[in-house]
Amino acid sequence: MQISILGGGGFLGRKVAARLAKDGTLGGRTVTGLTLFDMAEPPKPDGATFPVTSIAGDLVDLPEAAVPPGTDVIFHLAAVVSAAAEADYDLGRRVNLRGTDAVIDRCRALKTAPRVVFTSSVASFSGSQDKVMPDNTRQIPGNSYGAQKAAAELILADASRRGFVDAVTLRLPTVIVRPGRPNKAASSFFSAIVREPLLGLETELPVADDFAVWVCSPRRAVDWLLHAASMDTSKMGLDRSVDPPGISTTVAHLLQALDEVSPGASKLVKRVEDKAIAAIVSTWPPAFEALHSRTLGFSAHEPVIEVVRAFVEDDLAATKAERGL
Amino acid sequence: MQISILGGGGFLGRKVAARLAKDGTLGGRTVTGLTLFDMAEPPKPDGATFPVTSIAGDLVDLPEAAVPPGTDVIFHLAAVVSAAAEADYDLGRRVNLRGTDAVIDRCRALKTAPRVVFTSSVASFSGSQDKVMPDNTRQIPGNSYGAQKAAAELILADASRRGFVDAVTLRLPTVIVRPGRPNKAASSFFSAIVREPLLGLETELPVADDFAVWVCSPRRAVDWLLHAASMDTSKMGLDRSVDPPGISTTVAHLLQALDEVSPGASKLVKRVEDKAIAAIVSTWPPAFEALHSRTLGFSAHEPVIEVVRAFVEDDLAATKAERGL
Numbered sequence: 001m002q003i004s005i006l007g008g009g010g011f012l013g014r015k016v017a018a019r020l021a022k023d024g025t026l027g028g029r030t031v032t033g034l035t036l037f038d039m040a041e042p043p044k045p046d047g048a049t050f051p052v053t054s055i056a057g058d059l060v061d062l063p064e065a066a067v068p069p070g071t072d073v074i075f076h077l078a079a080v081v082s083a084a085a086e087a088d089y090d091l092g093r094r095v096n097l098r099g100t101d102a103v104i105d106r107c108r109a110l111k112t113a114p115r116v117v118f119t120s121s122v123a124s125f126s127g128s129q130d131k132v133m134p135d136n137t138r139q140i141p142g143n144s145y146g147a148q149k150a151a152a153e154l155i156l157a158d159a160s161r162r163g164f165v166d167a168v169t170l171r172l173p174t175v176i177v178r179p180g181r182p183n184k185a186a187s188s189f190f191s192a193i194v195r196e197p198l199l200g201l202e203t204e205l206p207v208a209d210d211f212a213v214w215v216c217s218p219r220r221a222v223d224w225l226l227h228a229a230s231m232d233t234s235k236m237g238l239d240r241s242v243d244p245p246g247i248s249t250t251v252a253h254l255l256q257a258l259d260e261v262s263p264g265a266s267k268l269v270k271r272v273e274d275k276a277i278a279a280i281v282s283t284w285p286p287a288f289e290a291l292h293s294r295t296l297g298f299s300a301h302e303p304v305i306e307v308v309r310a311f312v313e314d315d316l317a318a319t320k321a322e323r324g325l
Numbered sequence: 326m327q328i329s330i331l332g333g334g335g336f337l338g339r340k341v342a343a344r345l346a347k348d349g350t351l352g353g354r355t356v357t358g359l360t361l362f363d364m365a366e367p368p369k370p371d372g373a374t375f376p377v378t379s380i381a382g383d384l385v386d387l388p389e390a391a392v393p394p395g396t397d398v399i400f401h402l403a404a405v406v407s408a409a410a411e412a413d414y415d416l417g418r419r420v421n422l423r424g425t426d427a428v429i430d431r432c433r434a435l436k437t438a439p440r441v442v443f444t445s446s447v448a449s450f451s452g453s454q455d456k457v458m459p460d461n462t463r464q465i466p467g468n469s470y471g472a473q474k475a476a477a478e479l480i481l482a483d484a485s486r487r488g489f490v491d492a493v494t495l496r497l498p499t500v501i502v503r504p505g506r507p508n509k510a511a512s513s514f515f516s517a518i519v520r521e522p523l524l525g526l527e528t529e530l531p532v533a534d535d536f537a538v539w540v541c542s543p544r545r546a547v548d549w550l551l552h553a554a555s556m557d558t559s560k561m562g563l564d565r566s567v568d569p570p571g572i573s574t575t576v577a578h579l580l581q582a583l584d585e586v587s588p589g590a591s592k593l594v595k596r597v598e599d600k601a602i603a604a605i606v607s608t609w610p611p612a613f614e615a616l617h618s619r620t621l622g623f624s625a626h627e628p629v630i631e632v633v634r635a636f637v638e639d640d641l642a643a644t645k646a647e648r649g650l
Contacts, residue, residue, distance in 0.1 A: 147483035158472035
């Protein structure tokens with residue numbers, strides 16, 4: 001099985017690559033090659049038993065080598081994230097829409113309809129803090145990132161119907177705890193309020209403690225991505241998008257879990273209201289029924305405390321090293 | 326009030342232009358200028374009391390003169406229709422998506438957030454013949470035209486939120502009876518089975534007589550477009566799309582109305598199954614609740630018999646002349 005990861009240098013791309021290197025298989029089939037693609041050459045995962053190629057380039061001008069002939073699965077994770085797409089409309093449109101067209105066009109040239117696993121987002125919905133969204137909720141985005149993702153979902157579903165690709169879109173919850181540094185996603189603080197205190201650093205909370213949010217862990221996100229890459233799509237019909245079974249939590253609950261893992265750590269979280277950030281994230285619905293994804297075999301989520309523990313186990317040491325702490 | 330019609334040479338574009346020329350006003354304001362834009366120079370309407378400019382060009386490379394400074398309203402009706410977008414994926418994507426981006430970019434350059442009235446379609450939904458779609462139904466298109474229209478809706482709503490434009494999207498039902506000749510829309514036969522017999526010509530019916538369809542008349546479509554151009558959008562929020570109050574009818578009911586207007590005319594309709602056409606149109610839901618549009622002031626639809634009579638009154642003579650009959 002030949003696999004490409006577009007956005008292979010990003011947080012989730014690296015985790016998927018590491019998991020493939022560790023497992024050596026995907027959905028029971030042996031991985032025979034992995035191509036990583038990003039703006040800068042992505043790092044290769046340790047311990048791979050198959051050849052790994054790393055390529056730098058522009059998604060919109062996608063090099064053929066990024067998706068070589070014989071590719072079975074493409075993880076299309078490359079994106080301009082929420083606050084960045086809000087700040088630069090042209091950049092968001094270019095990467096999030098034209099980039100997806102470029103992936104489709106490469107698959108059309110291959111004529112083999114590879115599986116494309118695409119990451120959309122909870123940010124493609126809008127709903128107030130008291131809403132629980134059923135499957136089949138209409139996407140009415142409150143930000144450009146979400147609008148571009150929802151539009152790309154439609155284009156990928158149509159490309160699947162036409163036989164250009166075999167797409168599965170996961171509308172990921174806010175993925176926490178992200179390793180590394182704060183980024184330009186409006187949701188960055190949801191990770192920072194756990195990560196930074198565990199690094200011994202102060203961090204700012206731009207919303208109220210009772211703010212509710214739909215989240216998943218990186219471990220669960222990777223599991224879902226791998227399932228989406230190997231599942232049977234024949235029962236999906238025209239609709240290629242899935243709301244995976246995340247969990248609904250609150251800032252307060254997250255900080256309580258933080259303190260259970262590292263007593264007193266939440267004292268490093270400072271309340272500093274940020275209306276620009278709050279305006280974006282408060283349009284994202286905090287809970288989904290997510291029944292359809294369960295019937296499609298996406299795994300259930302672990303409790304919030306496990307989200308904090310997973311960061312400590314998987315990413316704390318590497319984040320400390322990366323940031324010289 | 327300065328108005329541009331993109332796709333001004335098309336069926337609806339010409340009717341909107343003719344209506345503006347007749348009324349001299351839009352939403353109570355005097356029309357001060359009209360610009361018509363299409364691939365070929367659109368014909369100017371008779372009797373306009375304001376200057377009319379007609380321009381030919383490529384929508385994606387939109388000339389500034391097509392939407393001059395001071396433009397208050399843009400009717401964005403230019404599209405590659407359903408069967409054509411299905412036959413030529415690149416062309417459909419280019420015009421239906423890139424073309425909409427070009428309109429947005431022109432409005433961004435103007436910095437005046439003009440009203441953009443955009444025509445989306447019932448083809449952006451899928452649902453079997455027994456479905457009645459409530460407002461807020463998720464769009465799961467069964468054809469590329471519908472997917473491109475649904476994606477463009479998202480992009481226009483986001484551009485409205487950002488203040489680039491002030492968009493209202495009308496998801497038009499199948500508009501019947503279209504004058505002129507059969508075209509490349511999969512829905513072309515819904516007009517042909519009324520128009521051609523009234524011209525004394527045989528025509529083919531590719532679906533069964535009990536096939537149900539969501540339709541509107543050109544008169545009603547023009548009324549809705551003008552209402553969308555002048556209505557108060559402040560209550561629409563993030564959602565700029567409207568399912569206007571069409572009517573649900575069947576082929577049999579339509580042919581009955583035809584015979585009431587022209588006894589025996591329906592004998593010219595020959596049953597010739599066409600699976601390609603049927604496959605497209607049978608994914609379009611035949612009925613909508615369309616409650617929201619009524620609260621927004623869109624006018625109710627007349628009975629089916631009036632749809633046939635309106636074609637006889639408005640378009641039969643011109644169609645005969647155009648086709649040399």
